Amino acid sequence: ITDRKRAEAQAQEKGQTFEALVEASPAAIVGFDASGCVILWNPAAERMFGWMADEVLGRFNPREPERGRERFLEFVRCARQGDTWRDVEISRKGKDGRRLHLSASSGPLRGGTGASFGVVSILLDITERVAAERQLRASQETIRASEEQFRTLIGNIPGAVHRCRDDAAWTMEFV
Numbered sequence: 120i121t122d123r124k125r126a127e128a129q130a131q132e133k134g135q136t137f138e139a140l141v142e143a144s145p146a147a148i149v150g151f152d153a154s155g156c157v158i159l160w161n162p163a164a165e166r167m168f169g170w171m172a173d174e175v176l177g178r179f180n181p182r183e184p185e186r187g188r189e190r191f192l193e194f195v196r197c198a199r200q201g202d203t204w205r206d207v208e209i210s211r212k213g214k215d216g217r218r219l220h221l222s223a224s225s226g227p228l229r230g231g232t233g234a235s236f237g238v239v240s241i242l243l244d245i246t247e248r249v250a251a252e253r254q255l256r257a258s259q260e261t262i263r264a265s266e267e268q269f270r271t272l273i274g275n276i277p278g279a280v281h282r283c284r285d286d287a288a289w290t291m292e293f294v
Contacts, residue, residue, distance in 0.1 A: 147242040169214030182211040198238035220249040
């Protein structure tokens with residue numbers, strides 16, 4: 120009886136530790152059962168997506184559009200069979216319709232016997248990073264276009280073009 124009580128106490132302590140980690144996590148942690156219904160929705164998921172836990176628990180994944188339902192259920196089936204994903208970039212809408220770019224890591228949720236009963240996903244909001252990358256690509260394209268215009272202009276001038284420093288040797292930088 121003492122060993123059983125000790126094991127039960129350890130299991131309860133692990134459960135409380137898990138709950139504390141999920142609640143305190145700055146990343147959204149979301150869990151789904153085999154039918155795609157939400158069984159875990161931490162405070163970070165509430166902040167990220169706009170749905171409160173009581174709005175989503177026991178309901179089909181609200182982040183998944185109707186047309187993506189079958190694909191999502193296939194993802195749940197694969198994860199329950201042991202597949203895992205790390206840092207997969209996905210795009211979803213929040214409750215307010217705002218598009219979110221996310222880095223998702225997912226894997227099976229297992230019970231005390233080791234059997235999979237669902238899937239858990241840890242989601243990081245990378246919307247700002249994706250926007251910055253797009254802005255950088257646009258800036259680089261603008262620079263390339265500007266350089267191409269410069270080359271065309273210089274290439275069509277009937278004469279020599281040069282640029283030099285304003286130093287004693289008039290150091291040439293471009294001819």
